[in-house]
Amino acid sequence: FRFCSSNGSGEKERTLGMIKPDGISGNYTDRIKQVILESGFEISKEMVIQLDEENAAEFYAEHSSRSFFTNLIRYMTSGPVLVMVLEKEDAVARWRDLIGPTDAGKAKISHPHSIRAMCGVDLEKNCVHGSDSHQSAKREIAFFFKEAPSDDAVGKHDEL
Numbered sequence: 024f025r026f027c028s029s030n031g032s033g034e035k036e037r038t039l040g041m042i043k044p045d046g047i048s049g050n051y052t053d054r055i056k057q058v059i060l061e062s063g064f065e066i067s068k069e070m071v072i073q074l075d076e077e078n079a080a081e082f083y084a085e086h087s088s089r090s091f092f093t094n095l096i097r098y099m100t101s102g103p104v105l106v107m108v109l110e111k112e113d114a115v116a117r118w119r120d121l122i123g124p125t126d127a128g129k130a131k132i133s134h135p136h137s138i139r140a141m142c143g144v145d146l147e148k149n150c151v152h153g154s155d156s157h158q159s160a161k162r163e164i165a166f167f168f169k170e171a172p173s174d175d176a177v178g179k180h181d182e183l
């Protein structure tokens with residue numbers, strides 16, 4: 024799948040980007056969006072949402088047994104987040120490159136031009152999220168942007 028989706032054909036790929044609560048409260052939204060657009064991503068969908076404990080725990084289910092999980096849920100529910108569908112060729116990998124390493128403190132030294140270096144603080148408060156694989160991107164986009172059943176569902180079915 025990876026080979027097919029990043030074969031240099033110019034075909035666009037989708038990933039989930041998120042500005043976490045510290046990014047929003049620190050007023051980094053406009054700067055982060057500027058970097059996103061200057062880097063050639065299209066923001067095809069966006070939504071501001073306040074996560075509750077249940078949805079934050081579901082989103083980060085893979086970390087539920089980790090020692091930092093309780094703090095992570097507190098952090099992620101401490102204020103609204105901005106979730107975005109980002110589109111570009113090889114978007115999953117390119118967005119991970121742009122945000123930099125998980126530890127924003129280390130990113131300031133090793134990846135000074137990354138978004139986490141620009142607006143994150145440490146290993147937890149790193150201001151942005153990015154899907155780490157194509158599978159995660161698919162799951163995470165569906166998590167936030169589930170298509171609501173609509174009246175034209177029958178029409179869509181007919182097209183299949």
Ligand code: IDP
Binds near residue numbers: 086095125155
């Ligand atoms: P990622 O966001 O770079 O993919 P993950 O390992 O998936 O990193 O961790 C998810 C989030 O959990 C991180 O972005 C960070 O906010 C938080 N986190 C990860 N590891 C730690 C830790 O060791 N202590 C505190 N928070 C952590």
